Amino acid sequence: MLLKPMCSAVIALMGSSFLLSQAVAQDSALLEDTRKQVLPLLPKVVGTMQQAIKDAGVVDAIPVCKEKAPAMLQDVRKQTGWDIRRVSLKTRNAKTGTPDTWEARQLADFNIRAAAGARPDQLEVYEIVTEADNKRFFRYMKALPVGEVCLVCHGAQENLPADLKQALGKMYPDDRAIDYQPGEVRGALTVKRPL
Numbered sequence: 333m334l335l336k337p338m339c340s341a342v343i344a345l346m347g348s349s350f351l352l353s354q355a356v357a358q359d360s361a362l363l364e365d366t367r368k369q370v371l372p373l374l375p376k377v378v379g380t381m382q383q384a385i386k387d388a389g390v391v392d393a394i395p396v397c398k399e400k401a402p403a404m405l406q407d408v409r410k411q412t413g414w415d416i417r418r419v420s421l422k423t424r425n426a427k428t429g430t431p432d433t434w435e436a437r438q439l440a441d442f443n444i445r446a447a448a449g450a451r452p453d454q455l456e457v458y459e460i461v462t463e464a465d466n467k468r469f470f471r472y473m474k475a476l477p478v479g480e481v482c483l484v485c486h487g488a489q490e491n492l493p494a495d496l497k498q499a500l501g502k503m504y505p506d507d508r509a510i511d512y513q514p515g516e517v518r519g520a521l522t523v524k525r526p527l
């Protein structure tokens with residue numbers, strides 16, 4: 333008598349674990365594909381920044397973070413149709429860099445994990461989310477750590493060169509992206525792919 337319900341429970345269990353393993357396989361395929369498209373950008377931006385500071389000096393390197401980095405993201409955006417941006421909890425340009433709720437939560441979590449000793453260059457997160465209108469998205473974020481070169485423009489206020497401080501002050505009167513320490517999380521690269 334008991335056998336039948338037990339059997340169907342076992343079958344249901346097997347079925348759900350099959351669905352689960354399919355979902356995990358789909359997630360990891362999306363993750364791999366997303367990483368492959370966007371991660372090569374990170375060393376490219378850092379390299380371009382180092383070269384620009386060396387060749388032109390800090391003030392003339394501003395356009396690398398202001399125009400070149402967003403343009404590189406824009407190229408991948410055009411190729412893939414995904415929404416790709418840079419966000420931060422302490423923005424220099426609030427218009428382009430303000431995170432949405434999901435992103436703000438992940439950035440706060442990155443900060444907690446970095447403060448607890450995690451390597452900031454290894455912090456990433458992904459999730460499939462369903463929004464109010466039943467649209468599904470694969471969301472991905474990768475932390476952008478504060479490296480030596482970033483401190484030139486995002487480091488301690490008192491260490492910023494005077495001409496740079498003046499230029500940044502003019503362009504970004506509401507600049508909050510200073511006083512970072514090496515090894516902190518400056519922000520993140522964020523990707524939102526429609527499914």
Ligand code: HEC
Pocket residue numbers: 377378381390391393394397398399418419420422423424425426428429476477478479481482483484485486509518519520
């Ligand atoms: C030469 C100065 C300079 C250097 C060096 C620099 N940045 Fe920036 N950064 C800027 C400027 C200017 C902006 C604002 C860009 C804009 O208007 O969109 C910015 C914006 C950003 C943003 C977008 C979010 C925001 O705050 O508006 C991120 C993320 C960022 N920088 C990360 C970095 C990282 C990581 C490094 C080191 C690899 C770095 N930056 C080095 C000048 C610099």
